[in-house]
Amino acid sequence: xxxxxxxxxxxxxxxxxxxxxxxxxxxxxxxxxxxxxxxxxxxxxxxxxxxxxxxxxxxxxxxxxxxxxxxxxxxxxxxxxxxxxxxxxxxxxxxxxxxxxxxxxxxxxxxxxxxxxxxxxxxxxxxxxxxxxxxxxxxxxxxxxxxxxxxxxxxxxxxxxxxxxxxxxxxxxxxxxxxxxxxxxxxxxxxxxxxxxxxxxxxxxxxxxxxxxxxxxxxxxxxxxxxxxxxxxxxxxxxxxxxxxxxxxxxxxxxxxxxxxxx
Numbered sequence: 001x002x003x004x005x006x007x008x009x010x011x012x013x014x015x016x017x018x019x020x021x022x023x024x025x026x027x028x029x030x031x032x033x034x035x036x037x038x039x040x041x042x043x044x045x046x047x048x049x050x051x052x053x054x055x056x057x058x059x060x061x062x063x064x065x066x067x068x069x070x071x072x073x074x075x076x077x078x079x080x081x082x083x084x085x086x087x088x089x090x091x092x093x094x095x096x097x098x099x100x101x102x103x104x105x106x107x108x109x110x111x112x113x114x115x116x117x118x119x120x121x122x123x124x125x126x127x128x129x130x131x132x133x134x135x136x137x138x139x140x141x142x143x144x145x146x147x148x149x150x151x152x153x154x155x156x157x158x159x160x161x162x163x164x165x166x167x168x169x170x171x172x173x174x175x176x177x178x179x180x181x182x183x184x185x186x187x188x189x190x191x192x193x194x195x196x197x198x199x200x201x202x203x204x205x206x207x208x209x210x211x212x213x214x215x216x217x218x219x220x221x222x223x224x225x226x227x228x229x230x231x232x233x234x235x236x237x238x239x240x241x242x243x244x245x246x247x248x249x250x251x252x253x254x255x256x257x258x259x260x261x262x263x
Contacts, residue, residue, distance in 0.1 A: 005028060005029045005030070005050045005051070005127060006029065006030045006031075006032065006047055006048070006049045006050050007024055007029050007030070007031055007032070007049055007050065007051050007052070007053060007123065008032045008033075008034060008040065008043050008044060008047065008049040008051075008052045008053070009021060009024075009031060009032070009033050009034070009052075009053045009055070010034045010035075010039075010040045010043075010052060010053065010054050010055055010057060010063070010066065011035070011053070011054075011055030011056060011057065011084070012035045012036065012055075012056065012057045012058060013055065013056065016055060016084075016112070017033055017035075017055075019116040020053060020116050020119055020120075021033065022116070023116035023117060023119070023120045024116075024120060024123075027120060027124070029123075032047050032049060035057065036057050036058075036062065037057060037062040037063075037065060037066045040052075040057075040066050041066065041069060044070065044076055044079065048076070048079075048179075048207060049079060050079070050080065050127060051079065051080040051081070051082060051123055051126060051127060052070070052079055052080070052081050052082070053082050053084060053119060053123070054066065054067060054081055054082065054083045054084065054106070055084045055112075056084070056085070056086045056090075056094045056095070056112070058094065060093065060094055060095070060097075061097070061100070063083070063096065064096060064097070064100040064103075064104075067081060067083070067104065067105070067106065068103075071105050074178070075135075075178055075179035078133075080107050080123075080126050080127065081105070081106040081107060081108075082106060082107060082108045082109075082110070082119070082122060082123060082126065083096070083104060083106040083108065083109045083110065084110050084111065084112060084114060084119070085109065085110065085111040085112070086111070086112060087111065087112045087113065088111070095111075107126050108122050108126065110122070133157070133158050133159055133160040134158055134159045134160070134181045134182055134247060134248070134251045135160055135162045135178070135179070135180045135181045135182070136153060136159060136160065136161050136162065136180055136181065136182045136183075136184060136247065137161075137162060137163050137164065137165065137171065137174055137175060137178060137180040137182070137183045137184070137208075138150065138161060138163075138164040138165070138184045139164065139165040139166075139167075139168065139170070139171035139183060139184060139185045139186060139189070139194065139197070140164075140165075140166075140184075140186040140189070140213065141166050141167060141186065141188075141189045141190060142186075145186070145213075145236070146164045149161075149184060149243070150164070152243065152244075153243075153244075153247075156244065158248075159244075159247065162178050162180055163178050163180070166189070166190075167189045167190045167191035167192060168185075168189050168191060168192030168193050168194055168196055168197030169191045169192040169197070170191070171183060171185060171189075171192075171194070171197045171201070172192070172197050172200050172201055172204075175201050175205050175208050176204065176205060179205070179207065179208070180208050181207070181208065181209065181251050182208070182209050182210075182211060182247050182250055182251050183198075183201060183208050183209070183210045183211070184211050184213050184243075184247075185197060185198055185210050185211065185212055185213065185230070186212075186213055186214060187212060187213075187214040187221065187225070188214070194212065194214075195224060195225065195228050196228075198210045198212070198225065198228040198229055198230050199228040199229060201229070202228065202229025202230075203229070209231055209232070209250040209251060209253065210228075210229060210230040210231065210232065210250075211230065211231075211232030211233070211234060211246050211247065211250055211256070212225040212230045212232065212233045212234070213234055213235075213236055214233075214235060214236060215235065215236050215237070221233075222257055226257075231250050231253070231254070231255050231256065232246050232247075232249070232250040232255070232256040232257070233256070233257045233258065234246050234256075234258050235258070242258045246258065
């Protein structure tokens with residue numbers, strides 16, 4: 001079964017984690033597990049989940065601190081959170097404090113014991129209600145091109161332009177800062193060209209998928225772009241018809257190369 005969603009389960013009780021993991025994996029979800037706050041933050045950075053099941057972890061208060069970190073980190077603050085608080089008899093030692101609960105911004109708040117099937121049902125409803133948008137960075141040294149791409153993407157419900165860059169160096173810096181899903185990269189730019197920027201992005205930010213946009217659609221440019229790590233290639237003459245398909249394809253990790261037929 002093809003996995004269409006990624007869930008991070010944060011909890012230090014093995015039986016609870018095992019039950020949720022089995023129930024989620026029976027559905028079209030990939031499951032990542034973390035047993036403490038450090039592992040949870042690392043899991044989010046490495047996997048960018050669609051939703052987090054935030055159970056109980058020690059020391060007390062770490063679940064709230066992780067929740068705060070998620071909400072205050074711009075590239076992760078759209079991740080859905082479902083809190084599962086401690087059992088009533090453990091609230092004073094493992095549960096959320098009253099002031100923490102008042103600051104909670106989770107989409108759902110439950111308490112143990114809770115059946116795994118109930119949690120899975122809640123997660124499915126949350127994910128159905130909120131469609132995650134593909135986060136896109138546009139790198140081109142021509143304002144007209146950037147504005148044109150922005151205008152096209154603004155009409156798509158599943159896409160969001162989170163920033164732009166006027167040269168390869170800025171594209172690299174903003175990819176590190178904003179963690180986009182897809183980078184639309186021109187080849188010929190000042191300061192650092194798009195090929196060098198793509199190589200550095202693919203080396204340091206592998207979660208960002210690069211599509212090369214260029215007026216030069218010869219086989220050599222396609223090959224060099226792929227060698228630098230790009231998984232998409234679209235000539236600017238075909239942007240209007242191919243861009244949306246290309247973005248959706250590479251955001252799923254699929255290769256997308258489109259060239260204009262020569263006479």
